[in-house]
Amino acid sequence: MIKISSLSKSFGRFKAVENLDINIQRGEIFGLVGPNGSGKTTTILVLLDILDPDPGAKITIDGKEIPKRINEVYHKIGFMPQELSLYLDLTIEQNLKFFGNLYKIPKPIIDSHIQEVLELIDLTEYKKRLISKCSGGMQRRCSLAVALLHQPEILILDEPTVGIDPELRIEFWNYFKKISKEKGVTILITTHYLAESINCDQIGLMNKKILISGTPIELMENVRRLKNLESLPDMEEVFIHYTHQEKKEKKLGGIGR
Numbered sequence: 001m002i003k004i005s006s007l008s009k010s011f012g013r014f015k016a017v018e019n020l021d022i023n024i025q026r027g028e029i030f031g032l033v034g035p036n037g038s039g040k041t042t043t044i045l046v047l048l049d050i051l052d053p054d055p056g057a058k059i060t061i062d063g064k065e066i067p068k069r070i071n072e073v074y075h076k077i078g079f080m081p082q083e084l085s086l087y088l089d090l091t092i093e094q095n096l097k098f099f100g101n102l103y104k105i106p107k108p109i110i111d112s113h114i115q116e117v118l119e120l121i122d123l124t125e126y127k128k129r130l131i132s133k134c135s136g137g138m139q140r141r142c143s144l145a146v147a148l149l150h151q152p153e154i155l156i157l158d159e160p161t162v163g164i165d166p167e168l169r170i171e172f173w174n175y176f177k178k179i180s181k182e183k184g185v186t187i188l189i190t191t192h193y194l195a196e197s198i199n200c201d202q203i204g205l206m207n208k209k210i211l212i213s214g215t216p217i218e219l220m221e222n223v224r225r226l227k228n229l230e231s232l233p234d235m236e237e238v239f240i241h242y243t244h245q246e247k248k249e250k251k252l253g254g255i256g257r
């Protein structure tokens, strides 16, 4: 559904993303997992044609070359940015109405879409509340509802679980799994919480480039085998292992040159 190869993005002389390759299948939850500053948001902004990549990148969404044919797929994408992007002086329901109209959802069905997302994200009883009077968690839930309003086939979520309490974090992952399983939505999600990446179907561990990708269990099993561990390591250990490996390879490359 989403294919990226050889994606690099520089800001002046600084390379934020280096030669990134990912392949996301239809209907899966793909986690782009890496520490702060590892290039996750930059990658998403290139995918959404907000930033231009360095020359040489090949990107397709649903088979359409990006950026050339972005207009043919934009309506299929729901995006939840890292920061709040709602009107504080409108209620939850009014925000949804506003974005529903922007998305050009036909008038006769807009209300049923609103009702559906409010129910899905458990916001129905709060729909008359002003965003400014909502808790941070509720604001996040409303952002997710907005991203889902036009029934997108692809959902792009940039660190949706940052700064929310553990209980809501679990609830969020349950929403994501429900949306993916019940509606067949393809989800690209970024996180710097390594532990929660085990909720994804596939992950790419990232630090400017993809260090390794696979299912969370595959990666843990790999490291268990390589390090002769008795039990499966946690994702932090997996990440540290592949980061160290990359540093070693870089050093070796330097000596060989």
Ligand SMILES: Nc1ncnc2c1ncn2[C@@H]1O[C@H](COP(=O)(O)OP(=O)(O)O)[C@@H](O)[C@H]1O
Pocket (backbone or CB within 6 Å): 011, 014, 016, 034, 035, 036, 037, 038, 039, 040, 041, 042, 043
């Ligand atoms: N517009 C920009 N100009 C210069 N540097 C940037 C810009 N946007 C991001 N960066 C830098 O690129 C790196 C990757 O940033 P980002 O993609 O936001 O990482 P992440 O989302 O993984 O935290 C960081 O070092 C950041 O400071």
Ligand SMILES: [Mg+2]
Pocket (backbone or CB within 6 Å): 040, 041, 042, 082, 158, 159
């Ligand atoms: Mg970011």
